[in-house]
Amino acid sequence: MMSLRRRLNVGLVSILCVVFVIHWLAADWVIRSVAEKQMATRLREDGESIFETMTLDDNGQLNLNSVYIASVYNHKISGHYYSIQFNNQRYDSNSLHHRPITIKAPLPEPGQLQLYHLSKGPEQLPILALVQVVEKFGYLVTITTAEELSSVDHDITFIRLSYFGLSLTVLICAIVLQSIDVRRSLKPIVNVRQELEQVTKGYQQQIDVAVPSEIKPLVKEINRLLALVVRRLQQSRTAIGNLAHALKPPLALLFKVAEHPAFNDHPELKHLLQTQTDAMHRSIERELKRARIAGNQQASIAFNPYLELMTLAKLLKTIYAEKQLVINVIAPDLLVHFDREDMLEMIGNLLDNACKWAKHDINVEIIFSQTLTIAIADDGPGCDALNAQLLTQRGLRLDESIQGHGLGLAIVLDIVNCYEGVLEIGRSKTLGGVLATVYLPLNVEVKGKQIKKKSD
Numbered sequence: 001m002m003s004l005r006r007r008l009n010v011g012l013v014s015i016l017c018v019v020f021v022i023h024w025l026a027a028d029w030v031i032r033s034v035a036e037k038q039m040a041t042r043l044r045e046d047g048e049s050i051f052e053t054m055t056l057d058d059n060g061q062l063n064l065n066s067v068y069i070a071s072v073y074n075h076k077i078s079g080h081y082y083s084i085q086f087n088n089q090r091y092d093s094n095s096l097h098h099r100p101i102t103i104k105a106p107l108p109e110p111g112q113l114q115l116y117h118l119s120k121g122p123e124q125l126p127i128l129a130l131v132q133v134v135e136k137f138g139y140l141v142t143i144t145t146a147e148e149l150s151s152v153d154h155d156i157t158f159i160r161l162s163y164f165g166l167s168l169t170v171l172i173c174a175i176v177l178q179s180i181d182v183r184r185s186l187k188p189i190v191n192v193r194q195e196l197e198q199v200t201k202g203y204q205q206q207i208d209v210a211v212p213s214e215i216k217p218l219v220k221e222i223n224r225l226l227a228l229v230v231r232r233l234q235q236s237r238t239a240i241g242n243l244a245h246a247l248k249p250p251l252a253l254l255f256k257v258a259e260h261p262a263f264n265d266h267p268e269l270k271h272l273l274q275t276q277t278d279a280m281h282r283s284i285e286r287e288l289k290r291a292r293i294a295g296n297q298q299a300s301i302a303f304n305p306y307l308e309l310m311t312l313a314k315l316l317k318t319i320y321a322e323k324q325l326v327i328n329v330i331a332p333d334l335l336v337h338f339d340r341e342d343m344l345e346m347i348g349n350l351l352d353n354a355c356k357w358a359k360h361d362i363n364v365e366i367i368f369s370q371t372l373t374i375a376i377a378d379d380g381p382g383c384d385a386l387n388a389q390l391l392t393q394r395g396l397r398l399d400e401s402i403q404g405h406g407l408g409l410a411i412v413l414d415i416v417n418c419y420e421g422v423l424e425i426g427r428s429k430t431l432g433g434v435l436a437t438v439y440l441p442l443n444v445e446v447k448g449k450q451i452k453k454k455s456d
Helices: 004-052 150-185 187-200 216-258 261-265 267-294 305-319 340-357 385-390 408-418
Strands: 054-056 062-064 080-086 089-092 113-118 127-136 139-148 326-332 361-368 371-378 422-427 434-441 450-454
Touching: 004 054, 004 080, 004 113, 004 127, 004 139, 004 150, 150 187, 187 216, 216 267, 261 267, 305 326, 305 340, 305 361, 340 361, 340 371, 340 408, 340 434, 408 422, 408 434
Parallel strands: 326 361
Antiparallel strands: 054 062, 080 089, 080 139, 113 127, 127 139, 326 450, 361 371, 371 434, 422 434
């Protein structure tokens, strides 16, 4: 779909162009009308001057004294012509040079005048003719004065082109100004987008920007939705914490029951009860820890892969200090728009699983391309294709001698599915152990540098 700014610009430019064409056509008509009106006034005045030169002789005949007529009518094909008709007689100006002016349309009534456009005058050129019918000394006299239109076409064309250039300049300036105004008018929408980015990164909780009244309801609804999401998140995490606290007393009772002397005669049942009770206790403590960490988070905080991985690697090296692990981290040092808690839990479970099985080396790499790729490999014993599929089943462990409750990879898979991503488990070609690779869709363009460093 065409952008809003482009749609506004195209619409306004179209309107301006239509107005420009209509305005220029109207102005062109006005220019020609004014020019022809001036010609008609001049022709009327010339006709009146010719009429005044007519006298009555002793025999009662009308005579024309051409001495007092403008000299332009005496030059051959000068572009200025007259023709006088009365009492079946006709007098033509010398400029006509025996080329009469022929008007096929009806002539005006006596005492009136009429303007005619003739496409073919002398020399086959268009002329403007003014016909006046007047009465003098009892005679009905028809005076026709004419002027070639080509004589003023050059001036009219020059005026047209000049006015067209001026109008075109005004049109271009109007288009530029309206484009600037559209960009300025849409600036609040850009500010709203920037505010949303700040909310996404966790720097603020609401959109706080001055916006026009047209988009103020939209901003209010977005703020209401943000507040609703925060409230639902707090309620969810509070419910998890409350549930974990509610389970602790019954769990403590189970611990005491497991120590009851009655179970001394049933060691296998006692061991099973203690094992399952310990697993429940660890799960509850884990959820309480998550609730404490995330309980005060009011918005999704962006994730910095490099900083978080270095901290996580340092923590896991301390937990597995007896192995003296070397964790190699390759990750970009920038903020990305993924929930920090989700990323920490997913990568933490994968890295914790790698630390359990690794002998000495672990490679962690995060790459941004078409997707967010997270690859964690270890130099442990690895697994075959069948076992790789079983690893993601909740509660299943391939080796019961390794401490854990079998939820790590299942939780990772839940998070990956939530982001519509893919989790692949196979064998690492470089280290020989398990290679866990996560592919998450990347909806934003991320730019930054990759940092490769061994955790200290």
